[in-house]
Amino acid sequence: MNSTRQHGPIKVGLVVGSSRPGRRGPTVAGWVADTAAGHPAARAGEVTVELVDLAEQRLPLLDEPVPARFGDYRHEHTRRWSTVAAACDAFVFVTPEYNSSIPAVLKNAIDYLDAEWRGKPAGVLTYGVRGGGRAAEHLRPILAEVGMAVLPDHVELGLFTDFDWSGADRSDPTAEGRIAPGDGRAEVITAMLTELLAAVRTAGRDAVPAVGR
Numbered sequence: 001m002n003s004t005r006q007h008g009p010i011k012v013g014l015v016v017g018s019s020r021p022g023r024r025g026p027t028v029a030g031w032v033a034d035t036a037a038g039h040p041a042a043r044a045g046e047v048t049v050e051l052v053d054l055a056e057q058r059l060p061l062l063d064e065p066v067p068a069r070f071g072d073y074r075h076e077h078t079r080r081w082s083t084v085a086a087a088c089d090a091f092v093f094v095t096p097e098y099n100s101s102i103p104a105v106l107k108n109a110i111d112y113l114d115a116e117w118r119g120k121p122a123g124v125l126t127y128g129v130r131g132g133g134r135a136a137e138h139l140r141p142i143l144a145e146v147g148m149a150v151l152p153d154h155v156e157l158g159l160f161t162d163f164d165w166s167g168a169d170r171s172d173p174t175a176e177g178r179i180a181p182g183d184g185r186a187e188v189i190t191a192m193l194t195e196l197l198a199a200v201r202t203a204g205r206d207a208v209p210a211v212g213r
């Protein structure tokens, strides 16, 4: 596992934390990516933002015999996931609220790895009926447990305040609405990216693997 990236643009992984068919995750993360692309550091080529879609990883429920803290990965799917996460210097976790918490696919993906997270800054964006704040409350200690430096403020998008439902059939449970974040939301994403970049520069880009606990 290579957790050290000292050269080139800072790479921020936008983790799409849901995987069900018809999910809003890629739409929300796409808006974050588009917003981040307008950040001065992105325009200057100092940072790249890449979608890290958990649906594409197709991880089974954790099936590694050795806890991730020991870095002894036995399965190809774990090594593939490790390579994707290790290549990022920081993360923004884009997650819905599912039953007052985060989706199982996101918790599972976090549990698979350890050194790939350790020491890296993380921002959190949640979405849900009322913004998904309870998912953020659960995600924050999980990220701290794997050694991430979590930004103090998270961003929330509400399904009825940051999506446009005009023309949508409200009786259709699969209707998506169109993402239309309210005033100031883009500025908050830009500020989050600025904070992440500052944290990466302060911490350095050499994540410290910790083995055994």
Ligand SMILES: Cc1cc2nc3c(=O)[nH]c(=O)nc-3n(C[C@H](O)[C@H](O)[C@H](O)COP(=O)(O)O)c2cc1C
Binding pocket: 018, 019, 020, 022, 023, 024, 025, 026, 096, 097, 098, 099, 100, 101, 127, 128, 129, 130, 131, 132
């Ligand atoms: C299993 C499940 C549980 C949910 N629980 C909540 C919840 O507790 N709070 C909430 O605000 N929204 C809840 N929702 C609504 C989701 O936040 C909303 O459907 C969101 O779009 C789901 O993200 P996704 O489209 O990326 O899967 C739930 C949706 C699902 C599928």
